[in-house]
Structures are given as structure tokens and as C-alpha cells.
Amino acid sequence: MLILKTLTDIPVKNTATVEDLLFNGNLRERMLALGVTRGASIKVVRKGPKGNLTIYNIRGTKIALRSEESNLIIVSDN
Known part of the structure; x- marks a missing residue:
């Protein structure tokens, strides 16, 4: 079963997979440009x-x- 959380809930040294972004406008575009997209680790x-x-650490960039x-x-947790 897939349990969804926010990125804030993930402990240090753990990895999660992006399922959705709740941003709008410029901030959403900024996150997408940084590589924060669905499926990103x-x-x-x-x-x-x-x-x-x-x-x-997102796609090799901190x-x-x-x-x-x-x-x-x-x-979602990995």
C-alpha cells in the first residue's frame, strides 16, 4: 500500500519519491526547473x-x- 507524506516528514538520510506538487505559478516552475518532478528521487x-x-539531494544536486x-x-517512502 502506498502511503503518502510531505517531504518534511521524511527523516534525514532517507529517500522518497515525488508523487505530486501542490505549488502554483512561479514557485511551481522553479521546483520543476530544479528537477522536483513526479517520480524524482x-x-x-x-x-x-x-x-x-x-x-x-535531487538528481545529484543539493x-x-x-x-x-x-x-x-x-x-512516498522508498
Whole structure:
């Protein structure tokens, strides 16, 4: 059974697969340009000291996302 979560729910050093994006407009275009597309594998590298920023490895590139952005990315556990 496929259990869907947001990217924020995935623990450090774990990997998830993107199932859907809840973004609209420019932010959606930015995420797509960064490689955050359906089926993409995302690894959680580390969380910032205050927990607001998290570093992710997406298609070989490390990007930092705020928790408000990570909450809009629906993923499934790998």
C-alpha cells in the first residue's frame, strides 16, 4: 500500500519519491526547473539547526528548501 507524506516528514538520510506538487505559478516552475518532478528521487541530507531549512539531494544536486516549501511536496517512502 502506498502511503503518502510531505517531504518534511521524511527523516534525514532517507529517500522518497515525488508523487505530486501542490505549488502554483512561479514557485511551481522553479521546483520543476530544479528537477522536483513526479517520480524524482529525493534524499534528505541534513536539517538546519533551527529546523526551518533542510538540504536535499535531487538528481545529484543539493538544494535547500524551507519547511513551508517542503510541506507542499507530496512523496512516498522508498
